Amino acid sequence: MNAIVDVRDLRKTHGRGPLAAQALRGVTFSVGAGTLTAITGPSGCGKSTLLSVLAGLDAADSGYANVGGVNLTAASARELTLYRRRQVGVVFQAYNLLPSLTAAENVEAGLEFLSLSIAEKQRRAREALSWVDLDGLADRFPAQLSGGQQQRVAIARAIAREPALLLADEPTGNLDRDASARILEVLWNLTRHLGCTCIMVTHDLELAGACDRTIRLSDGAVVLAADESGVRHRHRSGVALQAAAEQAWARAGHR
Numbered sequence: 001m002n003a004i005v006d007v008r009d010l011r012k013t014h015g016r017g018p019l020a021a022q023a024l025r026g027v028t029f030s031v032g033a034g035t036l037t038a039i040t041g042p043s044g045c046g047k048s049t050l051l052s053v054l055a056g057l058d059a060a061d062s063g064y065a066n067v068g069g070v071n072l073t074a075a076s077a078r079e080l081t082l083y084r085r086r087q088v089g090v091v092f093q094a095y096n097l098l099p100s101l102t103a104a105e106n107v108e109a110g111l112e113f114l115s116l117s118i119a120e121k122q123r124r125a126r127e128a129l130s131w132v133d134l135d136g137l138a139d140r141f142p143a144q145l146s147g148g149q150q151q152r153v154a155i156a157r158a159i160a161r162e163p164a165l166l167l168a169d170e171p172t173g174n175l176d177r178d179a180s181a182r183i184l185e186v187l188w189n190l191t192r193h194l195g196c197t198c199i200m201v202t203h204d205l206e207l208a209g210a211c212d213r214t215i216r217l218s219d220g221a222v223v224l225a226a227d228e229s230g231v232r233h234r235h236r237s238g239v240a241l242q243a244a245a246e247q248a249w250a251r252a253g254h255r
């Protein structure tokens with residue numbers, strides 16, 4: 001496997017003293033380039049902490065985390081800033097769009113730190129909106145979009161910089177089944193057709209079953225790292241979701 005994410009014995013405690021919370025107690029796994037991985041596990045088991053470390057937003061206490069050749073656990077503040085700007089995209093359960101900007105402008109805002117011309121930013125924003133199947137809605141404001149559409153704008157904003165890794169922390173947490181399936185379609189097609197690697201935290205076992213792989217956390221450690229075939233056999237509906245994703249991509253006329 002050509003691993004793009006390599007995590008070994010990662011440990012992280014939030015706070016100190018009697019209130020200290022050991023969020024990661026030695027997490028080890030790796031993720032192949034161009035794959036879609038689900039992370040599942042009960043509330044409080046460390047999923048968001050793990051994603052924060054991989055996003056370069058939070059520092060681990062010990063262990064090793066390498067993403068695309070960047071050693072996050074040894075990187076300087078400057079290297080982490082560049083990593084966050086260029087190599088990783090993050091989406092959360094809350095869409096965090098700026099209400100006074102259109103969908104296209106929100107995506108352009110994600111390109112702020114890249115030295116690109118305005119025309120190039122606009123072109124990239126339109127292209128990213130097309131990847132998430134929102135071509136026709138680029139000029140709408142967030143309030144004029146459904147929750148699922150807003151989340152797809154947030155995904156477009158995260159991927160417009162063409163990061164190697166996209167991290168999604170419960171991206172469908174506020175969405176109904178159909179809107180969740182659309183998000184899965186988008187993530188699946190980003191990995192299959194655009195070469196992005198995606199790690200998604202989800203409580204939805206059907207969505208997890210449509211991913212290449214599920215990593216299950218419990219109490220700050222990996223308790224199951226099921227491979228592709230194992231997961232697909234257990235969740236037949238996941239296979240149907242994947243087929244729907246491929247069809248949607250073809251319908252949208254992408255390459």
Ligand SMILES: Nc1ncnc2c1ncn2[C@@H]1O[C@H](COP(=O)(O)OP(=O)(O)O)[C@@H](O)[C@H]1O
Nearest residue numbers: 014015021023042043044045046047048049050
């Ligand atoms: N910023 C923080 N300060 C203190 N404790 C935290 C903080 N973030 C998370 N925790 C604690 O760390 C543990 C793991 O949290 P989290 O990573 O958010 O889990 P999950 O995303 O799986 O629900 C929990 O016990 C949580 O209360």
Ligand SMILES: [Mg+2]
Nearest residue numbers: 047048049169
């Ligand atoms: Mg969480």
